[in-house]
Amino acid sequence: MNKTDVFSDDLQAIARFAKALSHPARLAILKYLSECKSCISGNIADYLPLSRSTVSQHLTELKEMELIQGSIDGLKINYCVNSDKLKYYTQLLNSYLEKLQVEVNCKI
Amino acid sequence: MNKTDVFSDDLQAIARFAKALSHPARLAILKYLSECKSCISGNIADYLPLSRSTVSQHLTELKEMELIQGSIDGLKINYCVNSDKLKYYTQLLNSYLEKLQVEVNCKI
């Protein structure tokens, strides 16, 4: 049923980025990590009203998009926003959104 | 199972916007409408590799977020990007993304 391959690479990349941002929990995780109160997974789970396994799953999705990175620090894992990737996708999305604005010309 | 209400209104609004943008077909529809080759639903379905009912469903989702508007013109319906709403959500999203960038300070 997956016919999405037909669409351009750019649109697919933007869609994947948007999908990564399409859940409040993931937005909250990114915000939390960027504020860097603590980059430890367990603390995120304490902060959010979600179980550890669920948070871990959201972290995995963000990792797959490379929006965050994790580095092992003894028992714990320090997560960190990957600002390069974030910048890249943000630009991609914004250039798409800006074009939408510019070309809106069929006022009814 | 829906625990998303716990998150702030802003995060929820951004997540809904991102969700609307999270499918290549909807991105393609918005792009198509903004270029205004034709704002007729049927033409969109011809342009995209999707059935009319599927396109109609995507249009409904975009309508529910008020990212597009439709006005009846005889038999046909003219769809149009709602640039005010688009601008509003774009700003909301960008202010969120910018804050992420600024506050990234826990380099490993």
Next chain:
DNA sequence: AAATATATTCGTATTTTTACGACATACGAA
């Protein structure tokens, strides 16, 4: 080595998304 702490993966259930064909509706033309 055993106990403890942290984090991920597995199995599972529920919900949502995606997609389509068939049907229904509404308008305009013959």
Next chain:
DNA sequence: TTCGTATGTCGTAAAAATACGAATATATTT
């Protein structure tokens, strides 16, 4: 009014997302 055209809705099916507890893996401490 009947026919064709444009569009949306319904029913349904398959896939993906969401969520959790239990089990597992790994590292630290005792």
